[in-house]
Amino acid sequence: MTDVLRLENVSIEYTNRKGTMRIVDDVSFHIAPGEALGLVGESGCGKSTLALAAMRYLPRGMRVSKGRILFDGADLATLDDAALRRIRGNRVAMVYQDPMSSLNPVITIGRQLVEVPLLHGETDARKAHERAVRMLHEVRLPDPERMMTRYPHELSGGQQQRVVIAMALMAEPALLIMDEPTTGLDVTIEAAILDLVRELRRRFGTAILFISHNLGTVARICDKIGVLYAGRLVETGPIRSVFGTPAHPYTNGLLAALPRIEAGRTAAPLRPIAGTLQAADRARTGCAFAPRCSFAVPALCEAAPVPLVPADGAGQLARCARLDVVAAAVRGERHAAHGARLAGDEADAPVLLSVRDLSKRYPVGGGLSGGVKGEVRALTDVTLEARARRTLAIVGESGSGKSTLAKVLSGLTEASAGEARLGDFDLGATGIDKRPQDLKRRIQMVFQNPDSTLNPSHTVEHAVMRPLRLLRGLSRSAAKAEAARLLEKVRLPAEMLRRMPHQLSGGQRQRVALARAFAGDPQLVLADEPVSALDVSVQAAIVNLLADLQAASGIALVLISHDLALVRHMADTVAVMYLGRIVEYGPADAVFAPPWHPYTAALLAAVPRPDPDAPEPSIILAGSMPSPLEEMKGCPFASRCPRRIDGLCDTTPPPVRTPAAGHDIACHLDLDTLPATL
């Protein structure tokens, strides 16, 4: 049987005014009908370029300089426009990361779906309509007939992505290319989409080229995997072989850098991959990963091109000159004991921040008429504590109110009710402009986006020196010296002080942001998704650094994250938020072990694990979070809860169950029935 897609030694080059760069170098793989291949790698590794090349849809300036791309056995390069058009849309379909950019905002879902069969040979409009409705039903969208008449903006992100998938499947393609299809989505929505893709694949027998930076999602979907680094395939093979006995040092590094949800708080620190991908690495004759590899021997690795050679696992190939050494070393490490990172007792961790019944409401204006339409209840009766030397993690989907909480604590907005006590101050009532300088010093923040955390117009020195001058009152010369020391603390060379932010990588910028946050010697640091915008290998280094800084300075860390594996790795205390309320709160060990709140259970089940043998998620949450404009009479989670008790959960606020001291679960289910949720 012919492969649906076959790449033979494909190289892709990009030419601009500055010269020619090889984006993809000598990549070969094939996908048989019904097979799913995952391509993983960090940003800039060439994975999206390959996806575009597979449809002969490379942007201007890029071209396939070597090798062949065969679709159904036909060389794409030799096809004329008509033949190409028949393939695109009919035989291959693509699903991109951002569903909003794939859907036309001014045309109804129905018309966009019906267009597909009508463009590809269907003549009967009624039949096309029926097929569209059937497909919306297949992707499990509620009330497909009504969905047909709606516009994309009326749908949630998860629903939009389902529509895009439905559209892709309308033509019953032989190959579905998915480029980071779940990256912008919440973990529960992601689990539902991945579950859908698996099922559709079984039903329609569609081959899938699945591109992702997330090893967990690939493990859930694919049979085969290709690991890309600097445009080269460094390892490929059946998914069980590659995850079971990763051969290439880069694959090993990626897996070791990931926090694991099944490991506890006491697990060893993450193992980051040193260095970053450099543009010059692409031009290397030998192994592009050599500069970052601890096994590299210049004579072996950098002198000549390294071929793909068979590795331990069945069907597994790796592009490494030192496979035997790497394999032995990795086996040794696996047996090494985990370094214990013990959380001390409560005595050395005094309560620093105490939040009681904190609420935040925003009036939603009726526009020019001035009438108030309603209120967004961003936070409702939030109660929690943060201790010195400890990490409090706040988890939840987007819209759960976790960022609003950070904004209230940081003073960027004021609370409507309740209090957040830090020493003598009520943070909730004291907006940033009312805070004395000493209070500002005590609370600092690390932001999510490395692109906007530093002012593009100023040097690193400015970012680090200003807080030293303002918060610690240092003189210019003292601040200068201290800035260099601070940079050293975040493991950046002092000459970085003169750099502009655009000359820094994302990880470096986030280090500078950490230096800035710790400059004033704070007591409380709010970290809002500090690593979620970074590549896996860089994430681990920042996480370790944050843990080290915390250990050295004794700060209370409030970590806001949607990444439960990261939270499991870092947190001492966890607050699970849903729709502005805390539904479960307690020590991390207790929150991550049963009994669970049904929402916590769903979140845990949804986390994609980098393990092909991980059980399929047992709970798939349907629907999406209700609007925070609605008045909630009962439990906020009632509308999506798989264990809802009708007539009770949606009308009466849930009582707080306390399975152990300090562990609270707000649920109508009693402690005897709660554990059964996973």
Next chain:
Amino acid sequence: MSETGHTAGQVAPVDTGAVGRVATTSVGRLLWNGLTISPIATLGGGIIVFWALMAVLAPVLAPYPPNQMDPMALVDPFPSATHWLGTDQLGRDMLSRIMWGARTVLIVAPVAVLGAAIIGTLLGLLSGYRGGIVDTIVMRVGDVLLAFPQIILYLIILAKFGASAFNIILVIAVTKAPIIARIVRAVTLDVKNRDYVAAARMRGESTLHILLVEILPNARGPLIVDFFLRLGYTTIAIGVLGFLGIGLPPPDPDWGGMIKESYGLIFVYPHMTLIPAAAVSSLVVGFNFLATGLREAALDD
């Protein structure tokens, strides 16, 4: 745009998509990149440098004092060996007057635009950062000024207060400021929500520091492009004022005034009108070319 609402139909003179990327470049680098990468900017820069040299070197290079009349030339005012560009209707040397006239426009226009930039930048920063009632007042007053036909505004004010270099600068600075305020306001609205501004507030920076040090530098890209564009428009405006007789008082040479004095004779002595007209046009084209090139360079970066 903000919830305070922007009057429909307002046209933002700068492509906001470029704003973010323009912002990361330093002023010097933007100029250098523009001049070296974009041929059109190089050409524009060359024209401007030419006129600047003419203006600066006028006392040295000009063959005659600008107001000196040559009765001999009245017979034949056309270009000749003694008067390379000919003379005007009063026998004054055209070349000298053009060179001295360049001084007027090259001093008045940049000072006026700089004044507009300073006023507009401060208002724009304040308006965008504070929002609310401040924003509404500043922007609506600006709208009223912009809604007024500019020439009529010039006429009224200069007729009332008299035509002097200072008044011309003042009038242009005030009438051009609202446009610049809009550009700066748009950038401010975008930048004030960035994390680095939050970080600055959290370490207790003053509002003035946040406006001038954290926000303003990120507007310099669009501002500098607009500065040269605005210089071009202002050159035309100064020419028009001269032509309407409310430019600099005679006998000092002024390109617009030169056109006005001679346009009745255009079919007899075309050079008297066409040479100053060409001077105005070339300078305007120079400014526009430079602005276009800089925008290209900024987008390219």
